[in-house]
Amino acid sequence: MTYCAAAAVSAGIVFASDSRTNAGVDHVATYTKMTVFEVPGDRVLVLLAAGNLATTQSVVGLLRSRAAEGIHAKTNLFDVATIVGETLREVVSRDGPALEQAKIEPGCNFILGGQVRGEAPRLFQIYPQGNFIETSRETPYLQIGETKYGKPIIDRVVNSDTSLKDAAKCLLVSFDSTMRSNLSVGLPIDLLAYEKDSLKITLRRRIVEGDEYFRELSRLWSSGLRRVFTEVPDLSWQ
């Protein structure tokens, strides 16, 4: 499996994705699930993918080879999302029948976010069928893949007014919870922060095994949770 999440706050957008892929437990590998299309001063487009790796790679490859007339030519992110959805449909209709014969799921989910010069930053989720939704002020974050373990902490912390740094920290806590409870999600984590109207990437960081900050976050979070747990009074036992 995979875990990817992104949060659109008023200051910008934060993206995070893990790097574990598996086709059976005897075929585990490391692939980044984050692709960045950047034209500094004009657009930053970030794509996170969960699902069939061959499909996501085909979609990314086609988006890249057609970028000049495709995702780099569009004047708004809605049109970019439309192209991603159409390209996904194209790949699924090309590869799907052969995969379905082998009972292999051809589909995948994407998170697409960023900013095109002339409009505000936007964040979309593209479904395996190629249709898509956009975040709103009330629901500013999206998750794909193994979403459930790490959802409670995002629900508690992230809203539209959360700072970019807090949103980034919260996504990392969400990844820590997920990786602790599900082996199919693993390091490295790709983290990217995009500051509104900068039209270039603010921060890109790959968190690998032994990363000092992530280890400290994990340790403090774990000991903090245990401490809060002891502060909650016992149930009266009668």
Next chain:
Amino acid sequence: MTYCAAAAVSAGIVFASDSRTNAGVDHVATYTKMTVFEVPGDRVLVLLAAGNLATTQSVVGLLRSRAAEGIHAKTNLFDVATIVGETLREVVSRDGPALEQAKIEPGCNFILGGQVRGEAPRLFQIYPQGNFIETSRETPYLQIGETKYGKPIIDRVVNSDTSLKDAAKCLLVSFDSTMRSNLSVGLPIDLLAYEKDSLKITLRRRIVEGDEYFRELSRLWSSGLRRVFTEVPDLSWQ
């Protein structure tokens, strides 16, 4: 959906289940998912169910009507689990074909735990196919239904040496996280604690809307998490 969890610690077993059932969002109802078979001094058997409500009710009904020669006659919990699995297979083979024609899933999962006089407390999970597994010292807890939201906290807190009170509190925190992130799991929560070798129920409590202890637990947990979150240092932003 449903959420049920149970933890077998050295002092006994704690069980918890929610009470929301739904057949579509326009058919939401409240049913307990916890059934207790108690013969004080001889056995305490607790059954938690997640899945098709008609199937679980049929299984419970058959177990009850045949208890004298069935689950009350057996001298160990392994044999009781075998009967539950067989009864589940019987109901699924009776109702399954008609349900499958309507594309309705006939199956369900059970957690079965307790103690039969003469052996130690034991805890089992029975799968929709009627086969089952037992907890171990290394993996002392089980969950069925919407298990993922509430798993990280149990993974951090519960081990075989956790006290019965802490295990109960941890399950309630796990339910709080689940209910916050998933509407299909809802109050009341049925909570039951069984103290090893007592051969009677130690505590049984139904947590309903407005329950003062649960509200306080929920408030303290939420504010505690936010406090711990602020204690984790920010990512350096270069």
